[in-house]
Amino acid sequence: MRTGGLGGLSIVSGSRTDEGWSQVVSVALFVAVFLACIVEAVEALTILLAAGTTRGWRSALIGAAVAVVTLTVIVVVLGPAISAIPISYLRLLVGGLLLVFGVGWLRKAIMRASGLKAMHDEDKIFAEKRAAAEAATSRKRPLVGDWYAFTLSFKGVLLEGLEVVFIVLTFGTNGHNIPLAALAAGCAVLLIAGLGIAVRSPLARVPENTMKFVVGVMLTGFGIFWGAEGAGVTWPGADAALLVLIPAVLVVSLLYVKLLTPRTVRIGDMAVEEVE
């Protein structure tokens, strides 16, 4: 008899093996949410730093605080609404969304790793945002102060935070463990906030591209697993299938990087020859 668990199929009548798998899947869920939130938090921090250092911290921090309040409202409204969806439909919906997101993240990560796309560079993004902030004209607004700094930091934190909220809600509700997903997100945000306060510069040394690769693999793996379950599939090995799926997605992705990398070099060589 199935009584639920992180993949929805896990703890079968107190079986130790299934409980063990469930714990491993819990770790996978925590790691996926934690890494995804680290990536988003680093990006939000870069925007906040650009706004704060060029336009003034007061308006930038008010913008970030208003964004956090907005995100909290979204969680309070959407959380119960998502939880009210019947579990099979929820898995179908969430699995589909995670798969779309996962393939998107993974595609970009593979393109970056193989040289088809420029690496994500926080220092470069910070410099661009800073230059734009310095060039922008200043408009004063009551309570907010500098309107540009407020909107820049509000939009940055809200947009990056929205992905965090989405990941926490989808992983949490589908895995019947919102507290674990929220804990992972909270740890990630606190870690990056702490590092940001300590360093006071963009966290360019965080291996963001590698982390995005891992997150893409995990989102795709969980998306396939939950999406198929929602469509009525019974996975061979139940939750244990997830622990085959995720490494399999990783191996295939690394193979794509390997296959695409020589092609990039060849294109580069051809481009050089054409220029010469």
Added chain:
Amino acid sequence: MRWLKSFGLFWWDFIVGDDWIVAAAVIAGLALTALLTHLGVNAWWLLPLLAVGLIPLSIWRLQRPADASES
């Protein structure tokens, strides 16, 4: 009306992103899996195969305009 359009575009961009084929293929894959399961086939293999095929297809689609503009 303009606000509504911006709101819709934001969610389209947030969910679908820069390649709509991925979203369309995932919806089709889920529908096909549900259909096969309904017909008694435990099609657990369909979504993994779809994901494996979608990644290079999407990379090729995203690379194509860049290649065309460079030539």
